[in-house]
Amino acid sequence: MESEVYGPQGRLLLAFLVLNRHVESPRSRLVELLWGDVLPVDPDAALASLIAKLRKTLGKDALQGRSELRLVLPRNTWIDVEVAKEAVHRAEAAAQSKDWAMSWPPSQVVSHIFHRTFLPGLTGTWVDAQRSAFDAIGCDADEVMAEAGLHLDGHELMTAQRAAMRILARQPYNERAAGLMMQILSKRGNRAEALDTYERTRTLIRDELGVSPSDWLQSIHSGLLRGH
Numbered sequence: 001m002e003s004e005v006y007g008p009q010g011r012l013l014l015a016f017l018v019l020n021r022h023v024e025s026p027r028s029r030l031v032e033l034l035w036g037d038v039l040p041v042d043p044d045a046a047l048a049s050l051i052a053k054l055r056k057t058l059g060k061d062a063l064q065g066r067s068e069l070r071l072v073l074p075r076n077t078w079i080d081v082e083v084a085k086e087a088v089h090r091a092e093a094a095a096q097s098k099d100w101a102m103s104w105p106p107s108q109v110v111s112h113i114f115h116r117t118f119l120p121g122l123t124g125t126w127v128d129a130q131r132s133a134f135d136a137i138g139c140d141a142d143e144v145m146a147e148a149g150l151h152l153d154g155h156e157l158m159t160a161q162r163a164a165m166r167i168l169a170r171q172p173y174n175e176r177a178a179g180l181m182m183q184i185l186s187k188r189g190n191r192a193e194a195l196d197t198y199e200r201t202r203t204l205i206r207d208e209l210g211v212s213p214s215d216w217l218q219s220i221h222s223g224l225l226r227g228h
Helices: 007-019 027-035 043-058 080-096 100-114 125-152 156-170 175-187 191-209 215-225
Strands: 068-071
Touching (some): 007 125, 080 125, 125 156, 175 191, 175 215
16 A cells, blocks of 8 residues: 555545544644645645545545545555554563463564554654654553563573563663563573663763662662672
8 A cells, every 4th residue: 555655645645544543633743744944836736636546545534624634544444553552551461460471462463563664764843753752652562571571481481582682672761671681591501690780770870860770679689799
């Protein structure tokens, strides 16, 4: 479908209308979204051309309205970001109940979806905001995955370690992720690396934030020193 919606503006318009399909979008908002301050010679005609291409691709009844537009999709249309948002709620609910086996599958669904780049090659205020929001949800899912994998043990530990690594790559001050990483590494027999993780985190937050590690993180470190 995307190959039939020509150009970056067509991709952006389709994504925006999909994610905002429950409300009507004024044409002025769409023009702002697509071109910002760098408007084409005739923005109304340019927008009309994109809308015509969308209608040709999706069907003439998919886009409703004139001055304000709303996309209508079949009831069971798969919207990956919406599936992922629902999945992270299920994963977090199961984790709160310490049902690690139930939290594991939905956290993987979220991670798979939200660690892909949203609208690669495109920039803009709306795109950047979506990416930031999706990144935060992806981090939440990775935290659930890391904790669930830690408790499930066995073959899940490697996946849990990768999840903790992804969080720390984006949020190096995240003590929760650091603590999970330390526990995972210890379970995998890498106690020295777990201690190194603590030292890197301690140094980072001391030098950059001027604070000491939380009591929780220090307790994990103390346990590692005792061989626990």
